[in-house]
Amino acid sequence: MKGWLRSDGRKGIRNYVAVAYLVECAHHVAREIAAPYNAMTDGSGAHVIGFPGCYPNPYALKMMQRLATHPNVGAVLLVSLGCEGFNKRSVENLVRESGRPVKTLVIQETGGTRSTIAAGRAWVAEQAAALAAAPTVPMAVSDLVVGTICGGSDATSGLTANPAMGRAFDFLVAERAAAIFEETGELIGMENWMADRAVTPELGAEIKACVAKAAAYYETLGYPSFAPGNADGGLTTIEEKSLGAYAKSGASPISGIIKPGDIPPRGGLYLLDVVPDGEVRFGFPNISDNAEIAELIACGSHLILFSTGRGSVVGSALAPVIKVCANPRTYQRMADDMDVNAGRILTGEADLDTMGREIFDLIKQVADGAATKSEDLGHQEFILTYKSFTPIGPACLPAVA
Template sequence: MEILGYLRPDGSVGIRNHILVIPTSVCASTLAANIANQIPEAVALPNQHGCCQIGADHLQTIRTLIGFGKNPNVAAVLVVGLGCEGIPIRETAAEVAATGKPVEVLVIQEVGGTLKAETEGLRKISSLVRQVSHLQPEKVDISRLSLAIECGGSDFTSGLASNPAVGIAADLLVAAGGSVMLSETTEFIGAEHVLARRAKTPEVAEKLFKIVHDCEERAKFLNVDIRDGQPTPGNIAGGISSIEEKSLGCIYKAGHAPIEDVLQYGEAPQGKGLYIMDTPGQDIESITGMLAGGATIVIFTTGRGTPTGSPIAPVIKITANQKTFVMMEDNMDVDASPIITGKETIEEVGRRIFLEIIAVANGRRTKAESLGYREFGIYKIAPTY
């Protein structure tokens, strides 16, 4: 089976062709947005971090920004820095440039302020546009697709219908040789032993248990019960009674394939198949991590409804709540409620979702894309100093 994709110099394949503007600190974010807003092909990351971070938190922000630049959906990158931030500006650009894609650097303090920097930035980004304007999508095998799966605003229909249907679609992609990422460590709690049975090796199972244990320990360190935030008030209003029930519903999204490995936040998988990524339960931070890890398309199930999108990847919204599909029709892409009403089986809807993935990979715009929703947030794991 084939899809249309953009072949990158490093051999990866994207399904979109963005020019990405990466601000290396919050101080450069407004300028980055001003530059991108003047170029139809460009999009800027609203990065709120980049300075006064230390240790693993500092490294994670660097890894995430570089991962977005390396993502196959990105054709070229303009890195914009202030000049005194903690994120190494030119080193970040060099890591992205190692993929072979065109990269330019702009430093505000070096060119004499934001007005001069904006002029110079427009010159640089227009050059990038010209360098990649010839690129056209080509037929590639569907195995080149990398899928991120997410859930948010869940209700009772999520675990019963939409998540199991997504699991069928995930299985179909893995069977076709593709890659799938499941995230949200918070939503493995109480179900980690079920998920671990599918680990490819005992070492992978141990990695899974460790990220769940560490997640709970971080909450204990703050002298709080993680169950104060999970399930969320919306989850509870939607009929989810406990974090264990939410977790058992969440893991359905991963289908039945063996788990190849457990990845740190923003880490790229080293092969094909199903991977687990250690992310928070917060939807946008979770999606950001998987896209930094190279995912090129996102499936997002929701019972109560959410408009969330992404700066660089299409996000397909799925709900099995018929009321939500009607009330938020402008935001929902796939109606999985026929499972609840008995008109379709989980397998039938799963195959319908798989066909939607193929259509979006081939250029169909999701509703989040068409409305311009581009949420982005990096998971912080330490205070800012």
């Protein structure tokens, strides 16, 4: 594999210009700036990310800082209206310190929509050309961070795609890569099993507390992580869904707990806690797959494994998404959107080890530049909203090699 070396020692598998709007009022301008450069499927070009809120939020700032300095990002254009509360200079300075080219355009100072689009396109064109000529370096599996998520689940998800991705995670961890699973709201009932796999008893206790927080959050909302589409697809209970979600984690020891924007310090298996801390204020957690994908990317994930039984079509900005289809009938209907047919386990054409190895091999191919189906189709979904988190404690990342 090959990648692009960054100043912090991480290596990117793509070399994008990130065009980031800092308030919804700047979204259209950012989208128009990136438009001529966002149809590229060779790992270059421009991707739009952004934060729609007008008043500041520490979570959103940390997310934008991590995303703007993600290893798949080679240059950053910040697009500001001018009167929003986002701390644009903090992001700009951090990106500059990382050695990446960065520019901030303030629409109110640049002359409005047309002038800002013209200035932005000129800068992106210059940076895209420079990034296309940037040298690459060798990259090993141990350099990778891979996230996993499931969406549009049905009764086949926990039988085929999820455990197959878990097996691929075991192969990654064995090669000293970092693997991140999440959705604590869909792991209710699995906390004792996860605690038994923790590398220290203290970490096990933190895992139980994480899941208890998620359960209390959903109880307050009165809205469990169980969608009508799950029931239509044959899932019967949240317990059944939790068993399937748990299968995505594989069987490796759990090395730590992280929160959005925390980067795993070393290889291993990590649980990402995406349920906000504190009182319920900012809406439903675990309700948007793309919001969680953004959080996985902010933790350094180079690419995402996405399990679906009903058939989700989403991709993501900044990081490739590998679709692992659980249901063989869904795969037949939606083959243009799916990268892997894990439903072959149900039809007897493959076993779990074979599928896990196939996904592991595809991860390496995508990391080396092969385009996923969502990349070919131009999917670049992105969502960032308000949340609130407290920092992780020392028990969450025990110093265990």
